[in-house]
Amino acid sequence: MSQFPRDEFDKVPETAARQGVHRERLVPPRSGGLALKILVGLMVLAVGFAAYFIFPRLGIGQASESAPETSSAAPSTPSTEETASAAPSEEPSPSEAPTPEPTPVETEPEAVVDRAQPVAVLNATTVAGLASTAAGRLQTDGWNVTQIANWAGQPVQSSLILYNGEEQRASAEELGRVLGITTVQGNAGFSENITVVVGPGFQ
Structure with missing residues (x-):
């Protein structure tokens, strides 16, 4: 005899062949959980497909990646010293040597009017x-x-x-x-x- 007080479940004839209430199992005993494994696998494939093809087109997950690229791609402003050093030199190259001036042609001295002769x-x-x-x-x-x-x-x-x-x-x-x-x-x-x-x- 049990030490607990009797309740409505104890009102079963002792001579009955049924000894308790059993609930129906969700998974058939011979399936071994194969259907559940297939369902979980399909869900994983669906999430991976969405993450690889759909999310990039919607711009999800790219904001954090594009920010560093933008900051690194920004050109730095050259300083005044760098600009001065990059300026081309004004000294002429050997190929740009000044052309020698032509030698003036000697002319005869202009005749002078001499009223004293x-x-x-x-x-x-x-x-x-x-x-x-x-x-x-x-x-x-x-x-x-x-x-x-x-x-x-x-x-x-x-x-x-x-x-x-x-x-x-x-x-x-x-x-x-x-x-x-x-x-x-x-x-x-x-x-x-x-x-x-x-x-x-x-x-």
């Missing part, structure tokens, strides 16, 4: 006093007239000025400008001085 004025016309008139104009302009005479050479068609050498050319051209004579001949060999020949048509 002797000037002869000769009359090659039949008009008396025409050489004196031309000489007076030259003396008024500051020229050194040393001779006034008649022309003894070949007849001339117009007035002309004869000079010797390039050093007398500028003075001979200036004499022509003063007297209005356009014909100026060099290296005539007539005289060592500049000679003014007053010909027909002189005024």
Whole structure:
């Protein structure tokens, strides 16, 4: 006999073949839990599939990974010293050496008008006093007239000025400008001085 008080479960005839209440088992005795193992395996596969394919597309789990990459990818600002050292040097390279300046061409010295040199004025016309008139104009302009005479050479068609050498050319051209004579001949060999020949048509 039991020492506990009797309850409603004890009201079973002692002669009955059934000795207690048994609950139905959830898993058939011959299955061995195979169905439960398959169900758990399918759930694990579903979670792995979602973590590998679906979560990355939704952006889940990537925020913490992208943050370090962003911070490490940010370029550092170069300091002033680094910028100065990186600046290109202004010194020209050997290939950029300055081109030598061309040598200036020597030019002949410009002729100078010399009013102090002797000037002869000769009359090659039949008009008396025409050489004196031309000489007076030259003396008024500051020229050194040393001779006034008649022309003894070949007849001339117009007035002309004869000079010797390039050093007398500028003075001979200036004499022509003063007297209005356009014909100026060099290296005539007539005289060592500049000679003014007053010909027909002189005024």
